[in-house]
Amino acid sequence: MSGCMRQEPDGARADYNFAYLDEQTKRMIRRAILKGLAIPGYQVPFASREMPMPYGWGTGGVQVSAAVMVPEDRFKVIDQGADDTTNAVSIRAFFERTAGVATTTRTREASVIQTRHRIPEEPLREGQILVYQVPIPEPLRFLEPRESETRKLHALEDYGLMHVKLYEDIARHGHIATAYDYPVRVEARYVMDPSPIPKFDTPKLADCPAIQLFGAGREQRIHALPPYTRVVPLDFEDHPFEASKPDHPCGLCGATDSYLDEVIVDDAGGRIFVCSDTDHCEARRDSGHVGEDTA
Amino acid sequence: MIADALAGGFADPAIDAAHAFRAVMDAMARPGTIRPVAGAEPPAPLSPAAGAVLLTLCDTDTPLHLAGSLDDADVRAWIAFHIGAPIVGSDTCTFACGSWADLVPLSRYSTGTPEYPDRSATLIVEVPELTNDGAVLMGPGIRDRAHLSLPEKDAFRANARAYPLGLDFIFTSGTRIAALPRSTEVL
Numbered sequence: 076m077s078g079c080m081r082q083e084p085d086g087a088r089a090d091y092n093f094a095y096l097d098e099q100t101k102r103m104i105r106r107a108i109l110k111g112l113a114i115p116g117y118q119v120p121f122a123s124r125e126m127p128m129p130y131g132w133g134t135g136g137v138q139v140s141a142a143v144m145v146p147e148d149r150f151k152v153i154d155q156g157a158d159d160t161t162n163a164v165s166i167r168a169f170f171e172r173t174a175g176v177a178t179t180t181r182t183r184e185a186s187v188i189q190t191r192h193r194i195p196e197e198p199l200r201e202g203q204i205l206v207y208q209v210p211i212p213e214p215l216r217f218l219e220p221r222e223s224e225t226r227k228l229h230a231l232e233d234y235g236l237m238h239v240k241l242y243e244d245i246a247r248h249g250h251i252a253t254a255y256d257y258p259v260r261v262e263a264r265y266v267m268d269p270s271p272i273p274k275f276d277t278p279k280l281a282d283c284p285a286i287q288l289f290g291a292g293r294e295q296r297i298h299a300l301p302p303y304t305r306v307v308p309l310d311f312e313d314h315p316f317e318a319s320k321p322d323h324p325c326g327l328c329g330a331t332d333s334y335l336d337e338v339i340v341d342d343a344g345g346r347i348f349v350c351s352d353t354d355h356c357e358a359r360r361d362s363g364h365v366g367e368d369t370a
Numbered sequence: 371m372i373a374d375a376l377a378g379g380f381a382d383p384a385i386d387a388a389h390a391f392r393a394v395m396d397a398m399a400r401p402g403t404i405r406p407v408a409g410a411e412p413p414a415p416l417s418p419a420a421g422a423v424l425l426t427l428c429d430t431d432t433p434l435h436l437a438g439s440l441d442d443a444d445v446r447a448w449i450a451f452h453i454g455a456p457i458v459g460s461d462t463c464t465f466a467c468g469s470w471a472d473l474v475p476l477s478r479y480s481t482g483t484p485e486y487p488d489r490s491a492t493l494i495v496e497v498p499e500l501t502n503d504g505a506v507l508m509g510p511g512i513r514d515r516a517h518l519s520l521p522e523k524d525a526f527r528a529n530a531r532a533y534p535l536g537l538d539f540i541f542t543s544g545t546r547i548a549a550l551p552r553s554t555e556v557l
Contacts, residue, residue: 105426108395109394109398111488113552114488117488117534143391286396286399301551
């Protein structure tokens with residue numbers, strides 16, 4: 076993809092500043108990231124820039140990635156776990172062109188991973204940075220539309236609304252029906268929106284050795300989790316949090332412990348379940364694991 | 371003096387600042403870890419590490435307070451040329467830089483508001499040496515416990531008690547940095 080382009084010695088295009096953003100913008104984002112790390116789970120406002128892609132395509136994540144990236148990084152992008160979707164491919168190409176960084180699809184080899192709505196199956200390690208693309212950073216937004224009010228609720232540590240919402244789930248459905256974007260409490264202080272990751276991934280937020288950064292471009296907010304931060308899903312004693320996934324093995328690699336996508340395969344209602352994390356699935360198949368639906 | 375003020379910035383601003391920021395971010399995300407930063411050669415008494423942090427984080431948008439002996443003509447000239455930060459008093463600054471003795475008392479700095487605790491000052495504290503002994507640290511970013519040589523303990527304990535309000539600290543010594551966010555508990 077990058078082979079056809081005239082490249083500078085370090086691999087980046089000379090007509091852009093390193094990693095696209097100008098230095099003053101990067102400093103502004105970097106200051107927001109530091110305050111975010113100092114106050115885990117708190118949403119720091121930042122002056123989100125117009126990016127050469129529409130809001131909703133991960134502009135927040137892209138700006139955070141641009142602000143933390145160094146030329147020696149190896150960059151991975153996943154969209155719902157997949158390295159090969161349009162969103163992931165175009166963001167990867169964007170940083171190949173503007174920052175000249177090496178890219179990879181392997182979780183293990185990546186130093187910076189930008190993600191839309193998944194946490195990789197492979198446990199992250201120290202030294203890695205996970206950058207989330209966040210659509211709505213305010214966990215209380217659908218319960219209270221006014222920013223001035225939600226700010227106050229966070230300041231007063233008043234999270235009763237969220238508990239009522241979860242309780243109403245139980246009253247209506249018999250269980251907490253929130254399956255993704257599950258609200259969490261960070262260090263017993265801020266309730267945080269983890270971006271729309273499936274409930275299955277929520278426990279991976281806690282005690283993670285990697286730095287986790289969350290960027291919401293349209294909403295102009297950055298929040299962060301330093302490594303080894305206490306992150307607890309909100310729940311009730313009689314209705315404890317449960318990480319759930321489809322009750323099937325992966326049709327391609329046979330994994331029973333990974334998050335699965337349901338894929339319709341024909342016009343007759345045929346469907347298979349496959350790993351949402353394409354790198355995890357490929358690595359398993361390469362090492363000889365076979366699922367039931369492998370043709 | 372003019373020649374000195376023009377020299378000593380990042381040779382390759384985008385790349386040097388990216389590397390310096392990774393060191394600062396890593397230090398802030400993992401309180402107690404000590405990281406090298408390179409690329410800046412500011413006039414004495416400003417340390418190369420403090421110079422790199424200022425070049426990486428400060429600009430015309432960040433009022434800066436220079437405490438005590440750091441408020442010197444050469445340092446001001448260097449900052450005016452390379453950074454452009456307005457030099458202000460301690461009560462309105464977003465960054466302050468100086469020795470611990472010159473920076474205290476901490477009540478002089480903004481610790482943010484309950485709605486916006488991020489609107490608080492970051493203190494760049496020049497210390498004679500940085501070592502992984504002395505105060506015991508616990509909190510986000512620390513697996514069990516970390517150790518860091520702090521200039522004192524009580525001021526940082528009081529700062530942590532005001533959480534989520536509070537100040538965040540970057541310690542600089544020679545070409546090395548460490549950090550202590552307000553979320554860290556100092557035992």
